[in-house]
Amino acid sequence: MAGFKNNVPVRFPDLPPKSPSGADLIQVERAKATFDVKALSKFLNGEEWLSKLEKIVPILESEPVFDKTQRYFQGRDAKIRNAWEKDKRHLELAREHNWDKTDESIAHMLYDQPSPYRLHYIMFIPTLEGQCNEEQRKLFLEPSKRDEIIGCYAQTELGHGSNVQGLETTATYIPETNEFELHSPHLSSAKWWIGALGKTANYAVIMARLIIHGKDYGSHTFCAQIRSLEDHRPLPGLTIGDIGPKFGYNGVDNGFMMFDHFRIPHISMLAKYAQVKPGSGEYVKPINSKLSYGGMVHVRANIVNETGRALARASTVAVRYAAVRRQFVDAASPRKWGNETIETSVIDYTMVQYRLLPIIAQAYALLFTGQEMMRLYHLNMEAMKQGNFDILADLHASSSGLKSLTSFMAVDGIEECRRSCGGHGYSMFSGLGHFYQDYLPNMTVEGDNNMIYQQTSRYLLKTYRNVIAGTAKPSEHNLTFIYLSQYLQNPKAKCPANSANDFLNPEVILTAFGFRAAYGIAKVAEQIDHQGRSWNDALVDLHRISRAHCQYNIVRNFFITLQRANEGNNQQNISMAERKVLQSLAYLFALHTMEKDLSDFVMSSYFSPEQMDMIKQQVQSLLKVVRPDAVALVDAFALPDYMLHSALGRYDGNVYPALTKMAEQEPLNQTIVVDAYETCIKPMRENALKNKKDITAAKL
Incomplete structure (x- = not known):
């Protein structure tokens, strides 16, 4: 073909989508708002956070290493190399712009790609902050905060995850040299899934079984150097590598590590609470057995905090696209655009509303719960400094169950x-497939969701027994005590609602939950304590009570x-319009949750069949x-297009031009004809023609 150039990229003709455009339709939707979006966004995120967000977005957009245009086309090697480059530039930008922790958190959120250094900040440093004594803070914590050492959190093993007490790695105290000897006695003892361990970290927080004079004291926490600070090679006695590609999260070098009688100094055992005395090996146990929960609570509180933003992101993409996407004409209520009848926007179909609007409500609910979890975490840390551990047990139990429930909710909501x-949701350009893959690890990090809830269930049963025995301590933070006490006063109570509108009452709703x-809880306790039911046999019901407790929460x-906002105690002021829409979301979240779990309410005989119909x-x-x-x-979630990186969820509604522009970036579209045509496609056709010719000749 004359003038044919194979290296010319494929480009779409410069044509607009059929009218009305996505931009037109999205503006119509925004005009329907009954509240001030900026005011609600300020209430939700805080004015300082929004101000920082506005400043950081253009900084990242101007940096070549933070460019996202090739993200959906990269293989694992390119992803992780880009992650290292991005992390390096992130640290430089933080110094150049004097970013604080909030700034850095916003930057990580905006770039939104898992990276090795992130584990250093969200797991390694918090553990050191919670468990180092003063000497160890200078040795480990302060250098880690200056990024002089880069750490990971080595807990999970090839054969053990959720069951921390079942970990196989041993740390045997050697009194002659005042050292601990870390050892992996079996293949299943290998540390596995450890983020940033594969190729990045040079230090590790290590969970191992403490052995002193042959006695096993259970899992304890150690901090040790694992790679040379000169050439980054693993230290002698260690086998370290990357575990390979994963379903998602491939910007992180999740790794493995095995110990071959690896010696570490006495100072390596984190000793804020538990200690081993030098020389004698005398073990000093912590004053409270649950003090080591602090690190886990921090990680789980963070996971809960992030689930709200996960659903905010997913619902932003889906709702904006549903407002722009048109399908079929509703004969009963045809939509007009000028004089023309146009197809109905997908969001106007009730079934789509039933699928998406509760997810918006879930996002708001989880954002508020995340804020409360972080508030309680910091409150508990301050209380523990004063020797007050009253909050710890309830916080640990709630954070465990909430981590499980909210990450389930987020994964289900994203999907x-x-x-x-619809079909475009299957494209990576929607931004949801890639996001779903990278969010999924939250289902198993810090323990598999279907196991971790048992920590909540144990606490609930223990509290119930204490309430029955009269030994439970009333506390504003012990929500379990509050609703158990109310229940025990009248275990035959019935819901007082007489009409559907009676369910628009927070007291009615909360009492029901x-x-x-x-x-x-009472039923399972009776079965286990008095009817001989085993814990294993009760696991399904134990999951239900953990879920019920967390939904109440x-x-x-x-x-x-909402109550605090109505009382004017919140730092952000919102008008009646914002309060009204939040109240509607609260009711939708609560009643939709009830509707999904009506069988539990039926079993308790609290609702009548008529009341169940009222809820629906x-x-x-x-x-x-x-x-x-x-x-x-x-x-109002205030998630910029740069973060979403979604053709479907664009703020301006121009979905179809964005989809075609992204398709032009596909590597296969950088040439008119692929090289494989000459080596594979053309020979296949020639062989087929030859075979046809041979068959014809044979027949003749």
Whole structure:
């Protein structure tokens, strides 16, 4: 073909989408808002956070290493090399712009790609902060904060994850040299899944079984150098590597490590709470057995805090796209654009509303619960400094169950949002497939969700027994005591609602969630304590009571947030319009959650069949109330296009031009004809023609 150039990239013709454009439709949606988006965003995020966000976005957009255009085309090697380059530049930018922790957190959120150094900040440093004595703070913590050493958190093993007490790695005290000897006695003892261990970290926090004079004292925490600070080679006695490609999260070098009688100094055992006396090997146990929970609580509180933003991101993409995407003409209520009848926006279909609007409500609910979890975490840390451990047990139990429940909610919500986008949701350009892959590790980090809830269940049963025995201590932070006490005063109580509107009452809703949780706890306690039911046999019901307790927690946090706003105690002022839409979201979240779990409420005999129908009616009514504000509610999350990196979730609504522009970046589209044509495609056709010719000749 004359003038044919094979190296010319494929480009779309310069044509607009059919009118009305996505930009037109998204503006129509924003005009329906019943509240001030900026005011709600300020209430949700804080003015300081929004101000920092606005400054950091253009900085990242101007940096070549933070460019996202090739993200969906990169293989693992390119992803992880880009992650190292990005982390290096991130540290430089932090110094250049004098970023604080919030600034750095915002930058990580915006770039939104898992990276090795992130584990250093969210797991390694917090553990050191919680468990180092003063000498160790100078030796380990201070250098790690200056990035002089880069750490990882080595807990999980090839054969053990959630069961920390079952870890096989040993740390044997050697009195003659005042050292600990780390050893991996079996293949299954290998540390495995450890983020940043594969190729990045030079230090590690290591969980191992403490052995003194042949006696096993259970898992304890150590901090040790694992690679040379000169050439980065693993130290003698260590086998370290990367575990290989994963379903997602491939910007992180999750690694393995095995110990061959690896000696570390006495100072390596983190000794803020438990100690081993030099020379004698005398073991000094912590004054409270749950003090080591601090690090786990911090990680789990962070996971809970991040699930709200995960659902905020997914719902932003799905709702904006649903407002722009048009499918079929509704014959009963045709939509007009000028004089023309146009197809109905997907978001106007009730089934789509039923799928998406509760996810918006979930996002708000989890954001408020995340804020409360972080508040309680810091409150507990301050209390422990004063020797007060009253908050710790309840916080640990709630953080365990909430980590499990909220990450389940986030994963399910992200996937529902992706599915709601139809065929285009299957494209990486939606931004949801890639995000789903990278979010999934939250289901198993810090313990598999289907196991970790047992920590909550044990606490719930223990509290129930203490309440029955009269030994439980009343506390504003012990929510379990509150609803169990109410239940035990009247275990035959019935819901007082007489109409669907009666369910628009926080007290009615919260009492129902509390009764349902208490009933389940009482029932399981009776079966285990008095009927001989084994713990293993009760696992399904134990999961239910943990879930019920955590749902009570989330609903309560939502209503408490609104109560504080109504009382004017919150640092951000919002008007009645913002309070009203938040109240509708709170009701939608609570009642939709009830509807999904109605069987539990039925088992407790708290609801009548008529009341269950009222709940379903009210959910449908609330969808109509929330629908006009759908786009405005996701706008209030204040998630920039740079972060979303989604053709479907663009703020301006120009979905189809964005999709085609992203498709032009596909490496296969950088030439008109691929090289494989000459080596593979053309020979296949020639062989087929030859075979046809041979067959014809044979017949003749």
